Amino acid sequence: MSMGKVRKAVIPAAGLGTRFLPATKAMPKEMLPVVDMPAIQYVVEEAVHAGLTDLLMITGRNKRSLEDHFDRTPALERALEEKGDRTRLEAVKHSSELGPIHYVRQGEAKGLGHAVLCARQHVGEEPFAVLLGDDLIDEHDGLLTTMMEVQAKTGGSVIALIEVDPSQISAYGCADVSVVEGEDYVRVNSLVEKPSVDEAPSNLAVIGRYVLHPAVFGVLEKTGPGRGGEIQLTDALQTLATDGEGGGVYGVVFKGRRFDTGDKLSYLKAVITLASERVEFGEELRAWMKAFVN
Numbered sequence: 001m002s003m004g005k006v007r008k009a010v011i012p013a014a015g016l017g018t019r020f021l022p023a024t025k026a027m028p029k030e031m032l033p034v035v036d037m038p039a040i041q042y043v044v045e046e047a048v049h050a051g052l053t054d055l056l057m058i059t060g061r062n063k064r065s066l067e068d069h070f071d072r073t074p075a076l077e078r079a080l081e082e083k084g085d086r087t088r089l090e091a092v093k094h095s096s097e098l099g100p101i102h103y104v105r106q107g108e109a110k111g112l113g114h115a116v117l118c119a120r121q122h123v124g125e126e127p128f129a130v131l132l133g134d135d136l137i138d139e140h141d142g143l144l145t146t147m148m149e150v151q152a153k154t155g156g157s158v159i160a161l162i163e164v165d166p167s168q169i170s171a172y173g174c175a176d177v178s179v180v181e182g183e184d185y186v187r188v189n190s191l192v193e194k195p196s197v198d199e200a201p202s203n204l205a206v207i208g209r210y211v212l213h214p215a216v217f218g219v220l221e222k223t224g225p226g227r228g229g230e231i232q233l234t235d236a237l238q239t240l241a242t243d244g245e246g247g248g249v250y251g252v253v254f255k256g257r258r259f260d261t262g263d264k265l266s267y268l269k270a271v272i273t274l275a276s277e278r279v280e281f282g283e284e285l286r287a288w289m290k291a292f293v294n
Helices: 039-049 064-069 074-083 086-096 112-117 143-154 166-171 215-222 233-243 264-276 282-293
Strands: 008-012 054-059 101-105 128-131 135-137 157-163 173-179 186-193 204-212 249-253 258-260
Touching (some): 008 039, 039 135, 128 143, 135 204, 166 204, 186 233, 215 233, 264 282
Parallel strands (some): 008 054, 008 128, 054 101, 157 249
Antiparallel strands (some): 157 204
């Protein structure tokens, strides 16, 4: 059923980051540090860890620093080399050695669906992954790998779902699903973008990981602006789910660790959680936090 191994990842990074103003007035939100690494690097590393070898970042105006971050910096490398600072030198070189990253500009912020459509020429006629920069997922949880396995098995499109408190569902796309006998994934019957609590078909929220059949491009081309006047990826997936084109839509319910770095509180939790696990200062930080809380 599969159209071949998933090799390509699309990382939309053209958003304005208004929730973090004024910090994001002159700096892309994707470059906000989570401890000592920009949020976007965690996403790129997750894609590479899952075996994706061809990455396309969808950027926009004022996002040049994203390209610079994943590029070589000979002068900085030389300075660190001369100082004998091997640790920082390796960290700096690591970000530019993650693999080939290509860039295309969205031009106009017309929504996530439009950003994905911008990848059509690069992706071609093969299944591909989409990773949203706002969702920080622990690469060791293997979510993407599981999703790619489900895509290979079903031949369709696969979305990542999490269970949320029903009162929170209006902040997400929401899925109506049915069980697939003997499998640990579900079939998606329909999707609705940010429903009211009363209209939500479930408490399963769509999060920012997708493995998509290339049929999504044809649907996106015909998809008009939806909620918020933007072209919504959810609307295109709803079409794929209901008409079965491109093999239908399936869901993987994720139980691992996820942070929404586009949300201030969740971003702070990500920084504190990851910092507390660091060998060099985690123990000291945990001790300080206990004292601070008391």
